[in-house]
Amino acid sequence: MVSETKPVLPSQPNYEKRIVRALRQLTQTLEAHSRQLLKGCDITVPQVMCMDELIENGAMMVSVLAAKIHVSPSTVVGIIDRLEKKGFVKRSRDAVDRRSVFVEITQEGRDFVVTTPTLLHNKLHNNLENIGEDEKVQIANALDLLVIVISKS
Numbered sequence: 001m002v003s004e005t006k007p008v009l010p011s012q013p014n015y016e017k018r019i020v021r022a023l024r025q026l027t028q029t030l031e032a033h034s035r036q037l038l039k040g041c042d043i044t045v046p047q048v049m050c051m052d053e054l055i056e057n058g059a060m061m062v063s064v065l066a067a068k069i070h071v072s073p074s075t076v077v078g079i080i081d082r083l084e085k086k087g088f089v090k091r092s093r094d095a096v097d098r099r100s101v102f103v104e105i106t107q108e109g110r111d112f113v114v115t116t117p118t119l120l121h122n123k124l125h126n127n128l129e130n131i132g133e134d135e136k137v138q139i140a141n142a143l144d145l146l147v148i149v150i151s152k153s
Contacts, residue, residue, distance in 0.1 A: 016082060019146075033120045041116060043086075046071060047079050051105050051113045052121060059092075059104035089110060 066076040083089040086110030094100035
């Protein structure tokens with residue numbers, strides 16, 4: 001006679017697995033968005049991030065921009081080269097210290113970022129408008145904490 005065994009349920013929820021699965025799902029979503037963005041608009045997510053920072057904070061030095069989007073200054077130089085060719089940003093030298101190069105977004109770049117509906121941050125912004133302030137605070141705090149936890153490894 002075969003005995004039926006019931007699955008053993010964990011005594012506590014496995015939050016670690018839920019977190020890892022959610023991160024994997026977010027990663028897949030971001031990768032798919034990146035491919036779509038490159039194919040449809042011929043632009044990358046780091047390029048959009050640079051322009052978004054420039055819209056929000058105004059002209060800044062390459063090193064400051066690199067720190068804000070968490071990439072190396074040499075990577076930002078390549079990104080700025082490509083954005084400059086598209087007419088989305090322009091470089092200028094500091095009048096006092098000619099070694100310092102500032103980057104600023106052009107009106108064409110600003111229009112692109114604000115009006116392109118396929119940009120993830122535009123979609124996210126629109127969707128976040130539909131949830132309450134408390135939920136936004138919870139999401140932001142949880143993501144900040146997750147960055148800290150992941151960075152500790």
